[in-house]
Amino acid sequence: MRILHTSDWHIGRSFHGHATLDALRGVLDALVAQVRECEVDVVLVAGDVFDSATPAAGAYTLLSDALRGLADAGATVIVTSGNHDSAARLGFQSGLLRDGVHVVTDPATVGTPITVADEHGPVHVYGIPYLEPVLLRSAWPGVRSQTDVLAHAMDLVRADAGRRGGRSIAVAHCFAAGVEPTPHLERDIQQGGLDIVPLTTFDGVDYMALGHIHGRQQLSHRVRYAGAPLHYSFDEGHKPRGSWLIDLGAEGLGEVEWLPLPVPRTLTTLRATLDELVSADRFADHVGDWIRAEYTDPLPQRDPMRRLLARFPHCAEVRHAPEAAPRDDRRTYVQRVRAARNDAELVDAFLSHVREGEGASAREAELIGELIDERSRVEANA
Incomplete structure (x- = not known):
């Protein structure tokens, strides 16, 4: 069985005030093409499908089109909610979708799999929606943190998988131990203390598909983050975009391959004096990029954004970052x-x-x- 792991679409998110729907649509169209070309059987979307609990109408349209495209390409699609999604709104969407597309938002369903089969038998896929500890204390006594709720959820998964037998996969949205987050980007799930989920929590399944971190990361052969399909911050501009293609054989997890996705517009940080930025030939190749400009003049300059936009029409951010002069005089x-x-x-x-x-x-x-x-x-x- 071939499985594609993606996550963190963040439909509706802006980039420094610029809409990203059209760019994301192009990237998701490329993802659909990969599913068709690679003959993918199952697509896993590990949370944060929307960027907001109240997405605009265009975000719903893009999601519906993307899920329809994946299903038409021949894949069973399994989507879980993340900390940015409204589980109620995403769950309402599930009732309008076609067969073969499953949206998991209800904590009460944790431990109940979506089962797909190949020539080697069943594969049980356990979707774990984003779990808010404070809302689950009455249903799951004793849980107080992300570690607690994920541990309880995985106990339910392991117990059910043990009864059913066969191969199993789980999908969740959290901070796992060992991740390298993008500064100021992954919001709302704290990193530190009890909110970091130990890797041992995910033992017992053939593959663990995680979401929430926007850059791809391999925490072990079977525990991975796919990252976001689009860049949403200059701090992640160097990180590749794509998804994991997983081969699941008769005995469990086989090869895992990275499938890169196109980057609609490169993110580039340029650093020089303002006059150099707006005139130097060495920056000519970046005219079409998203630009973060750091001008190094000793003093702030007048209208730097206006001057930069005249050369870089996609300049999104300007910072005054003067070069620190060496101090020969060590007096206070x-x-x-x-x-x-x-x-x-x-x-x-x-x-x-x-x-x-x-x-x-x-x-x-x-x-x-x-x-x-x-x-x-x-x-x-x-």
Whole structure:
């Protein structure tokens, strides 16, 4: 049996204020083509299908089209809810879908598989929706954290799989021990303490398909994150986009292959002075990229975004990131102020302090001298 593991579509998410629906549609169309070409039997979508609990109408349309395309390509599709999804809204969608598409959102169904079969017999797929501990304490006494609820869910999975026999797969959405999250991107499930789920929690199944981390990660041969199919942050721009293609043989897990997906627009961070960014030939190849510009001028410049957009029409972020000048003078700011012999040296000490070592330029020193002289003349005539 061939299984495709994907996750974290985040339909409806914006990128620095820009809509991503059209870009994501193209990527998911490529995913459907891969399912058809590779003759995939089952597609697993491990949570965060939507980016919001209240998705716009266009997000529903894109999801319906993508799931229909996957089913038409010959795959059974199993979708679980994530921490961004509204389980109720995603569950309502399931009632409108065709046969062969399963949306798992109800914690009460944990431990009840969706069973598919091949020439070697049944494969039991256990969808585990995102589990909120505070909402499950009455149904599952004693659970207080993500570790607790995932451990209880996997106990239910293992118990049912043991009774049924055959091969088994589970799908969940969480932080697992050993992951490397993208800073400021994966929200709402804390990393640290009890919210990191140990890998041993996922023992007992042939493959564990995880969602929530936006970059692909292999925690063991049988425990993996597929990551998001689209880049949603410059911090993840270097991470490949794609999904895992899993071969499940008669004896269980076989080969696992990475299938890359197209990147609609490359994410690039450029660093130089503002004048260099808007004119230097070495940046010409990046005119069509999403751009995060870090300009290194000592002082903030006027209208940097307007100037950058004239060259890079997809510039999404501008940062003032001046180069730190080396400090040969190791005196403290107070020591430099006390050592100043005149007002000009006092101003230079201040500039050196706020600019992290860079004092007044020659032109600035000239202007400072003129201003000090003018003030002296005014005070003398007062």
